[in-house]
Amino acid sequence: MKRIIINGANGYVASNFIKKLIAQDYEVIALVRGNSKFSAKQRMLNALEEMSNGEKLKYENLKVYNYALLEEDFSMSQEQLRVIFNKKAYYYHFAASLKFSEKTKDEIFKTNINGVNNSINLFLKYATKNSQFFFISTAYSCGKTSSIFKEEFYKNKEITSFRNYYEQSKRFAENLIRKNIDDNGLNAHILRPSQVVGNNITGITKTDFGVFDFMKRLSNLAYKYPNETVRIKVNPDATQNLIPINTIANYLIATITKEELPTIINFVAKQPIKNSDIINCIGNMLPIKIISTKQLDKNLMTPIERLIDIGMSFTGEYSDTNIHFDTKNLDKIITTKESEITKESLQQMLDYFANNFLRKRILSKVS
DSSP states (O other), X not given: OOEEEEESTTSHHHHHHHHHHHHTTOEEEEEEOOOSSSOHHHHHHHHHHHHHTTOOOOOTTEEEEEOOTTSGGGGOOHHHHHHHTSSOEEEEXXXXXXXXXXXXXXXXXXXXIIHHHHHHHHHHHHSOTTOEEEEXXXXXXXXXXXXXXXXXXXXXXXXXXXXXXXHHHHHHHHHHHHHHHHHHOOOEEEEEEOEEOSOTTTOOOOOOSTHHHHHHHHHHHHTTSTTOEEEEEOOTTOEEOEEOHHHHHHHHHHHHHOSOOOSEEEEXXXXXXXXXXXXXXXXXXXXXXXXXXXOOOGGGOOHHHHHHHHHTTTGGXXXXXXXXXXXXXXXXXOOSOOOOOOHHHHHHHHHHHIIIIIHHHHHHHHO
């Protein structure tokens, strides 16, 4: 039975990965930070229950430990860690700060760089020599690039080369891993997912990040000011690289089952989706008319348009992107055709998200 160790295990992608692992009878060790409300174990079980959508899960091969990412040995006992790493393990570092602004820069770098460094040190100290370290980075560590983003290392750059500090922190963390590969023989792989959305087959969507956060912000205003026509500064011809959670889970399983793996793999969609399709899908469900335009003078915005523009402080940075990602390494481990996002499947996800998370909450606020 292969042993899979995952930190930040109660996050969206990690918990979906774990759901698939325990269904296939892998031994899973989940490292989760408990809080004042819930223990580490309860937080993990809550996340799995949320992702299961009523499906009965097997927990026999799941163990959950409380940990502290930034503390020495994760604030776990040496005895615990020796037992956890007493045989070959596939260790996945998911833990990350998803914040992005300058005011949270210190927190972002502390979690996304110092936390990774601490994780590497623990792995080198306790893991067997044939164990593997997987760092969950992001495809957007590419920063502001007009060239194809290859599955290789890139030099650290100043913040002006990135859209936000989250992207920059992931680039820095990748190079920290590179240094440990070169200097300390770290057996590591870097996995770069793009924007992870819902299930492309069922439409079930349990994330409010990216496209869904954008829809949430628009919805708040749409139900407050119905029948309005609003312009948003979004290039309709630009694209978003959206990848279904079920596809990402399959990619992650492949990193366990394949004998040989490249060092860096871009976990991205082959076919991005146009902003115009995304806007049309969202507009189909809201009581306002949305017009996307590449250029929009702030001085000529209506009060509602200004509110929308303020709410796009993060998503707006990605409203004019058309990034091309290399997938040669991905193609080496994934030889079957995987499910990709279409306009129809995106509409299904947005419908699910609206019906299960937005409409009731927004209508209750308006009433």
